[in-house]
Amino acid sequence: MTSVIEVKSLRKVYSRTNKVAVDDVSFSVQEGECFGLLGPNGAGKTTTLEILQGLRKPTSGEITLFGYTWQKHETQLRGLMGGVMQHNNLYDKLKVKECVELFASFYQNYTPILELLERFNLLEKKDAWLSELSGGQKQRVFLAMAVVGQPRLVFLDEPTTGLDPTSRQDFWHIIKDLKESGTCILMTTHYMDEAEFLCDNLAIINSGKIIEAGRPNDIINRTFEAPIIKEPRKATLNDVFLKLTGSSISRESYA
């Protein structure tokens, strides 16, 4: 397998506060993989993601993406990756279709906008202002913006935070489809079930350092030393919610 991302001894110190946000972090992500960065608040996940996206400069360390570096190959890299910084209101003054068109304009090739909106069940909302959408609908618009340019690598920062269980599961299936179409994904999440469901490999960061990394099952087995014997799956609160709200992964649940 070819490495899409190689990170070696990455370090970020925010100069104004002298805060060491990322401390000697190294990992690699392979072609077609979904890689998760997990960790508590303030662990350094977003900082790492922003550096990889070329939005922040590292203090030291080496990063290659598809064998390219930000210093030498910014234009090539912008065309290969997609991602939207989600926790802002920058796009609230645009309509859904305009948001996706804006991002399409950054790429040479892109998926026809209406086709993409239909795939993400946003067609009916195409003329809605972003500020008028629910959290789940907004997240789907952000994902559409991230993937419209058919990038080979997509960055997702806490893509399902704040979504109800149904919308989260809907979102997971969209991400799975994306992965199955060959797109490499680097995501952060606070949800362990999400990481287990979506991520082939992950790194757990604490105070800027990677404290554990590998495949989810290997990490579980290592952490509890003896392999866990799989029992028949018991229902969870999540299942109860889905049953009581009557929502399977249905189209109505998007509306």
Ligand SMILES: Nc1ncnc2c1ncn2[C@@H]1O[C@H](COP(=O)(O)OP(=O)(O)OP(=O)(O)O)[C@@H](O)[C@H]1O
């Ligand atoms: N612009 C900044 N200037 C100074 N310090 C910052 C800046 N951005 C983040 N930090 C600090 O760097 C550390 C890592 O922050 P970061 O946002 O990367 O963590 P995170 O793992 O994404 O957290 P969360 O899960 O809460 O989103 C935190 O201590 C944070 O306060």
